[in-house]
Amino acid sequence: MQDRPEDVPAQPQAQTSPQPGSTTQPTPVPAPQPQVQAQPLPQPRPEPAPGPNQGATPTVTYGAPPAYPPAQQYAYGQPPGFPPPPGGKGTAGRAVLWAAVGAVAASVLWAGGVLVLGPLGDNADLAGYRAKANLCSAVDYTALRTEYAEEDNVPTHSALKHKAIDQSYCSISLKTSSSSSYADAYLSVEMDLHKTTDPAPEFTAVWSEYAQRYEDYEVEEVSGFGDEAYLVTEDTTSGSGTSGSRAVTLAVRDGWMTYQMSWSTYSSSYETTTPPEIGEVSRWVKTDTRSTLENLRSD
Template sequence: MSTSGEPSQPYGLPQPNPYGQVPAPPQNPVPAQQNPYAQPHPVPGQPDPAAGQPTPSQPPMQPPSQPPGGNYGYPPVGVGAPGTPAGPAGAPGGNGSGGGRGASGWLWAIGGAVAASAIWGSLLFATGGFSSEPSPDLAGYSYTDDLCAATSMTPFENAHYKTKANTGSSSKDANPQHSAARQKSMDTMWCNVALEQENASSATYSSTWLYTSATLHRTADPAPEFADNYRAYEKQETSIGYKVESVPGIGDEAYLVTRNDLGSDSGSYVILGVRDGWMTFQSTWSSYASSSSSGKQPTSDEIATMLKTSATETLKRLQNAR
């Protein structure tokens, strides 16, 4: 609240009087030396009466319920930030107690803070700062509806494995099989390939599968839970044992899971999991061969090398699939 004779705006810019015309001065004004609110010196920013310049009329005291005049407490556009809210007692424009000028300054400070909050909130809404939707880091990977076409089979072919011939008559018996789905929270892709060794005898039984999947996470970062998903294999309280080890050099993190109770002669079960940003990838080798099988089964280490080589090339293809 301002006292009579003080500027209603801290930068000396005259503001329109919201209460109409200024009332006429009294017939017997109080002499300046007896008026405790008289200004002994010109107010900064206001015309100096002593210099012969006209003094603009000042608005009357405003009730406390009204905000400071002009722009709800903000200075006009182009004017610098307000100064300190209250001057020392006895300073020009003060009433000797520091209350009048200080109250006006605090109103300016509060009004400025409220207006600043409103402007900042508007900017956040306009730029999506208040949006609950996260910004997924997909690391350049993109969706494909045929993951089998992007899966590198070269390492397995070099180990004398080939895609098993399709003997079924329906699409459900197709080999390889692929599927994909685009959803709001994630994009998911799968590829299942049945393999067989070259020159394998039809008189022996063997089964070899390569399962590949890729997921683009759009609403939740998979990083906090990724490692635990694979470390959990080691904590299973069953007769089946697994070994889990970290694999450097692929994505942001990768883990290799190997089942221990399968001998190289009877089969292997090996999983490679990779996370790169908000993309997760998994390639699984599952094989079994009867004791009469003539073909030599690859070791778990050989399978791990094939999976890592295939994953490295497959991920490159998914990044260039745009």
């Protein structure tokens, strides 16, 4: 038997089973530890596969499958029937959609306005008349001054200008002389330029049937003034002419222009004389209307 060299380790002795009745426990031999291998990281989910006619279906590797298929992109947000995705993108998409719809609607309304409203103003037949800011400057009442010699130096006037209508109004106090304490009669003139609606039907209805309002009025259609004209008169004075009132109105329509010149007085306004007769005042009003209309057309 050869001696073991000193630098060679001794071989482990085999473990023997304890003898029956022995109390000595065997020394356990530690089991070899398994090697831990690194697991590969999950790969990102692949992009959606192309359509059936655009190539082969790619192989899905790691990663959980998507809960829903990717939504198709629409120019104005989600298609009808689909809830908007989280993050507020659906709200922005709807805003773009409504903005586009609003632009289209505005274009349609604008086009409708041009087609509907434009021709109305273009077709207005104003017969050459012009609106006046101060209608009194154009009113000629020379014929009436045969009776009312005193001129009113402070007549009142008003005007309204709108895309649908222009209105001018003038009110003049009439005095027979400078000695009159108050006005003996009153003269009012109004001109309306209707720029979007033809006033003919309503003008005819109002003035041709003016007598329906009051029993004391009389209506006469007269010629020589525009397209149609009506002379409306009232006389409620007694035989002596010391009570009651008298009034004369000439209403004229020329195209889409309407005009009224009205004279009125009370018998009690005259201090020393009686008011002029209706027939005489009617002639004055006709003469002054003709010259006033000429002024309104030429200015």
